[in-house]
Amino acid sequence: MQDASVIPIGSLVPLTGPSAADGAEFRNGIILACEELNAKGGILGRRLQPIFMDTGRQDAEDVVHATARLIEEHNVHAIVNGYNIGPQNSEYELVADAGILYIHSNTLLQHHDTVSSDPDRYFGCFMADPAEYWYGQGFIKFISWLRDTGQWRPQSNRLAIISGSKPYSIVIANAMADAASQFGWSVAFGPKIVATPTNEWTGVIEEAKATKPAAIANTHFYASDLASFHNQFMAAPSNSLLYLQYGALHQSFLDLTGDRAKGVIVSAVIGLLRDKIGEGFAQRYLSRFGKGSTPEIGCQSYGSLNHFALAASLAGGSGGPGAFTQNRRVAQALLETPYRTVTGTICYHPTWQAAIPYPDHTNDPSLGMPHLFYQVQNLSKRLALVAPAPYNADKFVVPPWCMS
Secondary structure, three states: OOOOOEEEEEEEEOOOOOOHHHHHHHHHHHHHHHHHHHHOOOEOOEEEEEEEEEOOOOOHHHHHHHHHHHHHOOOOOEEEOOOOOOOOOOOHHHHHHHOOEEEEOOOOHHHHHHHHHOOOOOOOEEEOOOOOHHHHHHHHHHHHHHHHOOOOOOOOOEEEEEEOOOHHHHHHHHHHHHHHHHHOOEEEEEEEEOOOOOOOOHHHHHHHHOOOOOEEEEOOOOHHHHHHHHHHHOOOOOOOEEEEOOHHHOHHHHHHHHHHHOOOEEEEOOOOOOOHHHHHHHHHHHHHHOOOOOHHHHHHHHHHHHHHHHHHHHOOOOOOOOOHHHHHHHHHHHHHOOEEEOOEEEOEOOOOOEEOEEOOOOOOHHHOEEOEEEEOOOOOOOOEEEEOOOOOOOOOOOOHHHOO
């Protein structure tokens, strides 16, 4: 019999497989959020109990099986986690049948399509970050801002775009290509899709460099693969700004690249701020999980769970599988209550039920999650946050390989 004083919270995390490094941080974020919330009384006096399921390869079979176990064996009130790239929303069906809350950071435009196709059925499905589409447009806006403000003098108006073979990466690459001409750029190479995962990039790097691009963007996201890409690029670097998608945020990327990484640009549509709230979280996180941990990743699940706890408290509590009426109240509270967390503001779009991005969709930073651009500058410090205003705590530095 389940303890009535406990609220079971499920979490789908890739603790093995190619995204295991991120999975460990997503788990950390949930643990820290539960510990802090429980120290304050939990949700209306009920303690949160995290339950983790490994999603391994993150394909539909693994994720659906893990979801079923959380619902059927553990009667979770909500499933809160970072991303699982691969199931393509197949787990939504089990969540919808159970009538519980599901909050993730899958960063998929497909989430919009699924939720808007049947809002009543998918009332409990929320994406706590903007869709991957916004990465593409945001990158083009960012490099245009660097150019137009004189922070960077590109050698040409040409861009080279390289993509991994996951739909996530392809959507981002295509969005970059689609937006380029609006800001005066020309796509000279790509989007070139490379079968991933892979640690061999030499051929595609040479093809991209041959077009003399102002910037090279790789939208693949596995940290170890991106480290291989960068090390191979640095064997004979071109006079090009280098953008590596998401995975370069991770400490494991820096461990594999070392000083060669200085100058790399990486972004996150959900990332850790450098303000008082973000810095306080980072200190607590590093103290709890050690200097080898990455608060820039763990912040995702941390913020999502805190938002759920707030919404559930406002709604009078949460319910387990089958508690449709009560969980609809929680879902409504999530929609109606923007939440300022360590990643900025989670403000759910009423149709998408995904976080609204700033400045890519709204000009109001209080109603959008900032699309953050970081740069590797000093390996003894955390990544420099160079955009957007008002969150940019650091200044962009022209990469050393672009000096000549």
